[in-house]
Amino acid sequence: MIYPWHQQAWRQLAEHWQNQPNAWLFTGKENTGKIAFARFVAQALLCERPSENRQPCGECASCHLFSQNSHPDFYELTPEIPEGEAVGRKLLQIKIDAVREIVDNIYLTTVRGGRRVVLVHPAESMNIQAANGLLKALEEPPQHVVFLLVTHARDKLLPTIKSRCRQMVLTAPGREEALAYLQGQGVDNAASLLAFHSGAPLFEAAPELDDMRDELLDILAAPRLLVMLDYAAAFDRQKQPLAVVIDCLQKWLIDIGLAQQNMPPLYYPDFAAQSAQVAAQTDALKLFALTGRLNALAPYGHHTLSVKMQLESLLIEYLNFWQNK
Structure with a gap:
């Protein structure tokens, strides 16, 4: 799924599909749909029967596995929430052990014979050891592996990581578009909440x-x-x-x-x-x-x-x- 305000960004990406980098860095304001966009790109990269405009078909075995969060060639790296623990006052981080586990796997043979995709979000939540561990993989990327990094705070990333990614800014919707979206979702007091959340409409209730x-x-x-x-x-x-x-x-x-x-x-x-x-x-x-x-x-x-x-x-x-x- 891509939100309406990111359709143009998708068209730009799809037009240059054959010139894919080994790593993308999607940047922009938090709660504006960047992770959903990255997931859509990941599904398109793994799809076995993409459409002419490169959108995933939604019907092949890979798309089915992806929709069930069980695709063997898709890896997601995000801060883990400890089971049964209160995390309100904890700064969640992506740690080195999680990076090492994924890096070890992506050097193996693909399960379905196509690409492997690694999604990292939010990328700025990697601690310094994890960031350096991922950097090694970005410097010598395995064949047929694409990294998709999503960040809400680009300046917090290591410059060396940013330099090894092709960057794409995913813009936030305008106020009227964002307000219309919230009202369409039945959100009470939409205008006030949208103002507090800096115009980002996908905040958690x-x-x-x-x-x-x-x-x-x-x-x-x-x-x-x-x-x-x-x-x-x-x-x-x-x-x-x-x-x-x-x-x-x-x-x-x-x-x-x-x-x-x-x-x-x-x-x-x-x-x-x-x-x-x-x-x-x-x-x-x-x-x-x-x-x-x-x-x-x-x-x-x-x-x-x-x-x-x-x-x-x-x-x-x-x-x-x-x-x-």
């Missing part, structure tokens, strides 16, 4: 997080110390990573900065009046300082630090900012 975010925004609009401390304790009980709150706060501060320049909000259009009110009573320099604090903390958003204590500290800093202290 998370009603509990949406409620927690709305509660946080009400607090940020009119902060009180005891309410903030209660919120930090309640959030900690949900076992969510600090990255969730950092993301919400960063976007809220961006909207405040826009309001200080008499510009409309980007992420919270339903809270335009509240962000404008905060912008009117706060100082731009203090806003930049608080933003810098959040940016410095962001890399540790999934660290096993005390989320409650960190969140209390952040909210108190925000209260001081709101009070112009």
